[in-house]
Amino acid sequence: MSRVLIIAEHLNGQLNGATARCVSCATALNADAIDVLVLSDAGQAVAAQAAQISGVSKVLVSDNAANAHAIAQVLAPQIAQAAVCYSHVFGPSTTFGKDLMPCVAALLGIGQISDVMSVESSHSFKRPIYAGNAIITVNAPADKPVVATVLGVVVLGESLTALG
Amino acid sequence: MKILVGYKRVVDYNVRIQVKPDGSGVITDGVKLSANPFDDIALEEALRIRDKGLATEVVVVTMGPADCQAHIRNGLAMGANRAIHVVTDAAIQPLTAARAFLKLIEKEQPGLVLMGKQAIDDDANQTGQMLATLWGRPQATFAGAIAITGNSAQVTREVDAGLEILDIDLPAVVTVDLRLNEPRFIKLPDIMKAKSKPLETIAFADLGVESADFLETAHYAPPAKRSKGVMVKDVAELVAALKNKGLV
Numbered sequence: 001m002s003r004v005l006i007i008a009e010h011l012n013g014q015l016n017g018a019t020a021r022c023v024s025c026a027t028a029l030n031a032d033a034i035d036v037l038v039l040s041d042a043g044q045a046v047a048a049q050a051a052q053i054s055g056v057s058k059v060l061v062s063d064n065a066a067n068a069h070a071i072a073q074v075l076a077p078q079i080a081q082a083a084v085c086y087s088h089v090f091g092p093s094t095t096f097g098k099d100l101m102p103c104v105a106a107l108l109g110i111g112q113i114s115d116v117m118s119v120e121s122s123h124s125f126k127r128p129i130y131a132g133n134a135i136i137t138v139n140a141p142a143d144k145p146v147v148a149t150v151l152g153v154v155v156l157g158e159s160l161t162a163l164g
Numbered sequence: 165m166k167i168l169v170g171y172k173r174v175v176d177y178n179v180r181i182q183v184k185p186d187g188s189g190v191i192t193d194g195v196k197l198s199a200n201p202f203d204d205i206a207l208e209e210a211l212r213i214r215d216k217g218l219a220t221e222v223v224v225v226t227m228g229p230a231d232c233q234a235h236i237r238n239g240l241a242m243g244a245n246r247a248i249h250v251v252t253d254a255a256i257q258p259l260t261a262a263r264a265f266l267k268l269i270e271k272e273q274p275g276l277v278l279m280g281k282q283a284i285d286d287d288a289n290q291t292g293q294m295l296a297t298l299w300g301r302p303q304a305t306f307a308g309a310i311a312i313t314g315n316s317a318q319v320t321r322e323v324d325a326g327l328e329i330l331d332i333d334l335p336a337v338v339t340v341d342l343r344l345n346e347p348r349f350i351k352l353p354d355i356m357k358a359k360s361k362p363l364e365t366i367a368f369a370d371l372g373v374e375s376a377d378f379l380e381t382a383h384y385a386p387p388a389k390r391s392k393g394v395m396v397k398d399v400a401e402l403v404a405a406l407k408n409k410g411l412v
Contacts, residue, residue: 102293133181
């Protein structure tokens with residue numbers, strides 16, 4: 001019964017490939033819904049690109065003039081508000097996602113799982129620590145939403161689960 | 165203006181990390197511990213800002229077990245004016261750390277909080293962002309340059325797309341990246357001087373912080389071994405090998 005909200009990263013009207021990576025991570029959860037949230041001042045072009053990613057159920061667009069300067073303090077409250085309908089909130093492990101997602105987690109009062117590299121179950125994930133010298137399996141509480149950043153290593157032809 | 169610097173103690177960056185055979189953690193017994201390199205850079209930047217006359221006091225903060233005293237004395241030896249040691253034996257998670265920092269901020273009223281972008285042990289990259297959110301103040305992460313003028317700062321951030329320049333109002337939280345500066349070496353006389361600098365210890369429980377350590381680490385494993393490389397004679401063979409793996 002997972003519902004996943006994915007925060008789209010985009011620049012100059014172009015969707016960042018890391019967003020697709022988050023979708024493939026969400027697919028591994030066997031999620032009931034995978035929705036992509038585009039926060040922008042003119043997000044229709046980006047939304048059209050996000051809708052092309054296989055596995056995406058719905059694309060939500062929030063066009064807001066304040067989003068022209070896409071800083072974490074502007075975006076995080078909007079995401080926290082949208083997150084109430086979801087069991088998981090994923091962002092990319094890029095400088096954009098790393099800057100933003102901890103703010104979302106803090107607003108929701110929960111911990112964040114950084115750099116998810118594989119999915120074990122809906123609330124269990126693998127991530128690297130010590131610069132990749134150890135891989136840990138992290139369990140998140142089942143009664144709270146999961147906020148995570150998804151590692152953006154793009155390995156062509158290799159599925160996300162195979163990475164772990 | 166007062167600058168608060170997060171100064172975490174971690175396993176030294178030169179140590180080869182080994183996972184315990186039973187998967188219950190990494191081996192930390194007898195392993196060298198030192199300051200998180202990013203926090204060293206944050207402290208160095210704070211000292212430079214103070215020495216330019218833009219700040220009056222630099223306070224280093226560490227959260228960790230009682231034997232962190234030697235570590236935080238190093239921060240004083242580098243040049244911080246005073247230190248706060250929040251004593252806890254638990255490996256507190258970023259949100260809990262951010263809540264603890266917020267308590268210290270309420271007490272100290274700093275104009276700027278500097279810390280490393282991440283600690284090199286848990287690689288979380290969260291505490292600074294969470295702190296800024298809880299505090300309701302601006303954040304600038306991955307700082308590669310910081311210029312302070314009056315009540316604002318211009319921070320050059322190192323982002324994936326290149327460099328991003330942010331103007332932020334102070335007080336704010338800035339987390340620093342590797343290229344910001346090169347931290348100074350500690351000199352022997354400074355180590356002697358540091359012994360008489362004020363060091364305040366606060367028990368974590370006395371801060372009145374509600375723990376947010378929700379995440380449980382179930383298992384530790386070493387990373388997958390890299391498979392051996394394969395020699396190819398020519399381009400055609402390389403292309404064939406890549407095609408075989410489904411990479412092209």
